[in-house]
Amino acid sequence: MTDNRLLDLVDDRDFRVLFVEELGWNNPDRPDLTVEVDDETFTLQQVAGYKGLRIWHCPVLPPRKIQRQIDVLVGQDNQERLVIFTNEQRQEWRWPRRAQLGSANAKLLVHQHIVGDRSTHLTGRLQAIELDFDEDLSLVALLDKMRDAFDHEAETASVAAARLMGALYTELETCGVGEHDATLLLARLLFLLFGDDADMWKPQGLFEKYLREHTTAETLHSDLLGLFEVLDTEEKNRTLTSDSPYDPFRYINGGLFRDSLRLPPLNTGFRDALIEACEFDWSIISPAVFGSMFQTVKSKESRRRGGEHYTTEENILKTIRPLFLNEYRDKLERSWDDKAQLTKLHNELGRLRFLDPACGCGNFLVVAYRELRALELDILKRRRDLDMTDVASKKVKRAQLSLDVSGDIKVTLDHFYGIEIEEWPARIAETAMLLVDHLANQQMAVEFGVAPDRLPIVIAPKVIHGNALREDWRAVLPPSENVFILGNPPFIGERWRAKELSDELKSIWGQRMNAQFDYVTAWYKKTVDYFGETPGSWAFVSTSSIVQGEPVAPLFSYIQENGWRIKFAYKNFPWSSETLDHASVHCVIIGFTKNKVENRMLFAYTGGRSYSESYCKSINAYLIDGPEVLVTKRSKPIASGLTQLRKGSYPTDGGFLTIGPEEIDQFLEDPVTKKYVRRFVGSRELLNGQQRWCLWLKEYDPVDASRSELLRARLEGVRISRLASSKVATQKKAQTPHLFDEDRQPDTPYLAIPVHSSSARKFLPCEYFSPEVICYAANFIAPDPEGFLFGIISSSMFITWMRTVGGRIKSDLRLSNTLTYNTFPLPSVKAEEKARIIEAGRGIISTRGNYPGWSLAKMYDPSGMPEDLTEAHRTLDSEIDSLFGKGDFSTETGRQTILFHHYAKLTGQDDLL
Structure with missing residues (x-):
């Protein structure tokens, strides 16, 4: 089937062949339909259908006002329909307009086709609703395919517009x-x-x-x-x-x-x-x-690059749908046959107010306004349809069809507020809101024939050009239970933040400031303070760092103390900004409410554009279906029997004490430096089997510097680099350039654990080394003569805890001894249980021996981990899991729930269970 074949059938008005034979729809199931509008009779023929969605052809092309009335009359007993009006030169296709397509522009929904035109978008729309011979789509899925075709058409046009x-x-x-x-x-x-x-x-x-x-x-x-x-x-x-x-x-x-x-x-x-x-x-x-x-x-x-990079509406809809839109759509469904309830719902929409306190170019406000106007239009249409059902007279029906409802609009631009620090985005936001208002009015004209005339502009959004962290939000919009705050405030980590922004953040948080807070947390604090005792709802897109590591407890303790609980959340997912020169980041979306919510919604990214959805009784600060406990740093392990971790040694040497593969030969050939060369293991060496060495000069003889120019040059390099440091303590270490700045090297065999590891790995790899191997601070080290610690660290329960409460760099896991390891809620372990764990750990080490020359990264590659090694870890997991008692160990979510319950008990927070 070619594109021209489709359009030839369209031009010939052979719609039955087009839809039934070419596109795979079903034969018609209704007789011809005759309707009367303004004393003129029109006959429509059904040409095809699919699960209640019927396609009707009217072989004349009346004015659009008449088309609209015909379409409404057809819809009295055929809610889902596509009506095609034609003459020999021109056609107008009126596509379905239910909630699934409510956000589409009017020109997408009423498509004009000129006979003979081969550049039309109509081909793409028809191909989108083509059905395979054995395909059994639901009607909702078919409408979704149609919506996707419209979205693609609009996105393609947007790329051209950007050019x-x-x-x-x-x-x-x-x-x-x-x-x-x-x-x-x-x-x-x-x-x-x-x-x-x-x-x-x-x-x-x-x-x-x-x-x-x-x-x-x-x-x-x-x-x-x-x-x-x-x-x-x-x-x-x-x-x-x-x-x-x-x-x-x-x-x-x-x-x-x-x-x-x-x-x-x-x-x-x-x-x-x-x-x-x-x-x-x-x-x-x-x-x-x-x-x-x-x-x-x-x-x-x-x-x-052709203007092909811009943010779609997908992430905005992720925010506004669970924040308020789904709730009001559900109310519409429940009120569908009750005019009084429809009126009540309509009035409720008119009381809503929206504030984006970092609105940029207004995308969140634009989409929120568009969707609410589409919802309002559905309410007005349904009230009209119910009025028509109540009255049998055709004369009254025609009067109702041309009713001017433009004065009934309750969702208006002046209910939307924004604050933006830069001038030109603020102007674009105002302009975009004016234009989306016009599009919403056009949709009203499609349904009712009339719409409000917005020129000259009298009703407009209020977008403040100013710094949201210094503006008084209450002066912009007084708080009330009808206020929704939403948006995507800027997120900048401490490392990249200018002093001015850090000072702003400190001024917002005051004494509750935490050094690890991201800049975005200032908007959380301002929002909580804005509402005060007033209930409301709010949701922000934020960097995922706010639910990872040390900042979680101080941030969410303030939120929880003020009565807010998570209503919905999207767990960690990749988000790219609108500009090419901005790095991709990982984000979360979190919505809050003070109201009681029976089923809180938790979304998890599964790849591509897909998310899983689950309903929870509660969602804690780590975006887990579990008790609302907050994990805080501890100086010692909470579990008895665990030894303390410490980081490896740190040279602070300007690179002069470390030796790369390209340098090692000259150091081994020098008889003086040769005796000081030691293997040096950081996280890369530990995980990837890379080779690196260092000069370990604890037994250094000062005379050796005079015997080796190479050694003398290296020590001088260390001395100069330390003197150049801004830290006084480092400058003092210039007096002993042969020693590491921080020496924590053990004198017995030790277990090395990488600080950072890929989140994709099923287990956290770790390995034993002799004291002659110097361990870098990119690893944690601990004595483990029996092998018990190896078993704990290598378990699924431990990496689950690390993945849940630990910090991250982008998506990589980051181990902390105080926050992750010391808080690991390991139950008490009996001697016989400990022995089995040690034995299972030895089984893992033995199995690794089956793969000589393989690095840990290769052995623990999630896409190619050897089955016997996986089985060895399963054996270990069965021993570790049994310590935690009953529960669901088959999923990470189940493990997280178990871990939080045990943590709550070990820290005296049983009341949260």
Whole structure:
């Protein structure tokens, strides 16, 4: 089946063959349907169907107002439908518009096809709903496929739009336009381009007509400035002649065109690029990507890549759906047949307020507004349908169809608030909100024939240009139980944070400041303080570091003390920012409430775009279905029988005491340095079998420096590097350059455990070394003459605890002796149990011997771990697991629950169980 074959059938209006024979749908199951609108009769034929979704063909093409009324009458007993209106030259396809497609733009839902057009998006939509011969999709799955086709169409258009914006920005740079003026100009042009294509004014394409007929490259800069002045002037205050090219333009208001703009003369390339942009259909672009688009075009590297990198709406929907949208969608379903409850729900929507205190270009606000307007529209449609059901008269039905409900809108722009530290994103946020409002009104027009006229702009969102950490949020929006706070505040770790930002963070947290807090935690503190005793709901996208390691307890203790509990959470998942030059990070999304919630939702990333979903009675700070305990550092192991861990030795030598593979020969050939060479093991050497050496000079004879130029040069290098340190203690160590700065080397055999290990490994690898092997501080060390500690560290229970409460670097696990090891809630161990654990550990070491030359990393590669080694670890796990009693040891989630219960008991927090 070719694309042309599909479109040939469309053009021939042979819809039954198209849908039944080519796309695999079922034969029609309904007779022809006759409806009457404004005393005119229309007959529709069902051409195909699938599980209640029926396709109807009307062989005439009435005005859209009549189409809308016909569509509603068809929907009286056929809720899911696709209605196609046609004549010999043109067709209009009215696609299903339930909640699954509620966020799509009106132009995606009412698709116009010109007979003979082979560049249409219609092919992609038809291919998306093609069914295999033996396929048995549910109706919801079919609608999801249709939605995905629309999303792909919009995303493809967004890429093209980004390229156009990139071309405009490049020309502005060539013309010497500064960044502030360029972004302000592009924001205004975006509004006009969108307005041209989205029926914001009449005639359509008014701005394009003005550009083509009344501007030149030489005068374009002054022409645009003149237009902007007119757009910011009320019609009654204008002094224009009737033949002025500015006369047809309406007053915009809203401040978008108010501020002064400095434009030098613009070149031919800019005018050509702007006219090319006019030829593009901007009305199918989601305003939620405008901010990403602007951020993309400001990067030269991004522009060279074609503007293909921007943040989709997927992660925003992950936040707003469980925060509030799912709840209100559920209420709509429960109220579906009850007009009083529908009215109550509608009024409730009108009381909601939303604040994004780090709104950037407004994506969260845009998507939240769009989805709530779609929900509101569904309420209005359902009330209309119930009214029609109650009244039998066709005359009344027709009156109801043309009812003006624009005055019934309760979800309005002035219910949405933002705070943004940079000026131009704040402006883009305001613009995007205005445009998404227009799209929502267009959807209303599709359903009811009328929509509110928003020009001049009177109702607008309130986006504050300011520093959210210094602004008084209560002055922006007073707190109430109807307020939702949401967004993606900036996250910057301590290592990368400028002093100014660190000082801001300290000013927010005061005495409760923790050195490991990420910058994003300031928004958590501000939100808790904002609500005070007032219940509400809030959710942020954050770096996953806030639920890992040391910061967890001090952050969540403050949240919990103020009565907040986790309502939903997305566990650790990869998140890439909108710009190419920003590193990918791992994030979580956490939503909070003070209200009682029976089933809290926990989502876990499973790869690609997939997540598993589970319902929990409680979700703790580590995003686990378990008691709300907080794990704090301890100076000694909580479990009896565990020896203390300490880090290996640290040279602080500027690299002069360590020896790489390319250097070792010269040190072994030198008779003086040869006697001081020792194997040096860090985490890379431990895990990957790499070779490195060091000079171990505890038995150093000062005379040897005069006998070896190599040794003398190395010691001088150490001395100079230590003197250059900013730390006084390190400077003092320059007096003894032959010694490691921190010497913790044991004089007996020891167990070495890497500080960092891949989170993908099933077990934490560790290994024994003799005291002649010097261990670096990238490993923890401990004496383990019997092998008991080896067994504990090598178990599934230990790596589960480490993965759950320990810190991370990106996704890699990080072992801490005070936070992870000392808090491991190992139950008491009897002598016979200990003996079995030691024996099982020896079995693992013995099995490793089957693979000579293999590194630990290779042996413990999760995709290729030898089965006999896996079995040896299973034997060990059975011994360790038995210490913890009953429970679900088959999954990591089950192990986590068991571990938290034991930790609560060992720390006297039984009341949380």
